[in-house]
Amino acid sequence: MATAEKWTAHWKHLYDEVVTSGLCTGCAGCVVACPYDVLNYDDREGVYKPFHIEEELGPGNCGHGEKGCTYCTRACPRFRAWEPEIDNFLFGRARLPEEVDGISKDIVLLKAADPEIAEKGQDGGLVSAILIWAMEHGYIDAALVSYLEGDGTSWKAIPGVA
Structure with missing residues (x-):
């Protein structure tokens, strides 16, 4: 070999x-x-x-x-x-031509069930919803997240703790 x-x-x-x-x-x-x-x-x-x-x-x-x-x-x-x-x-195998995004079992589109989180969160708020659930149920104490710099109108992200 x-x-x-x-x-x-x-x-x-x-x-x-x-x-x-x-x-x-x-x-x-x-x-x-x-x-x-x-x-x-x-x-x-x-x-x-x-x-x-x-x-x-x-x-x-x-x-x-x-x-x-x-x-x-x-x-x-x-x-x-x-x-x-x-x-x-x-x-254990190469990608097929139609797997341009990589090998996956399933590809799903999701958004937060809470309308407020879905509206305010990025791309449907799924990650925000998961983090909120994990904090509310004691799985995590905090989460390292990103915020927008300044008044929120720039696209420059800065680290923060939620």
Whole structure:
């Protein structure tokens, strides 16, 4: 049985192949996944791009990546074709052509049963309804959520606790 090639791609590769090439969607997955907090997010001028904050190797390299850290490339949805490997690992098969969004058992459209939550919540308020239910029934004490910055008219999210 052949062993899988070890994944060694890191920030240097992500920077060259995704960030500087224009493939980056600005999702910040790499920033959130970085266990060393050396990636940050530049949202000035309405362009959402990750950048490396340590200057010793320049913007396109990372000392942690040189030592074997690969978290940022594994978190990036635009970095290389990782879906086939994940699909085979998780589901034991490749995606069918009609499964462009991935392999799933069911796809359902839901919204909160409470009209007020459905109206005020994002996209029908399902997540809000689940969190409210979990807090009311003692499953969680609080939830990390996002709010809109300022008066709520901007699209910039800020973290908050509910």
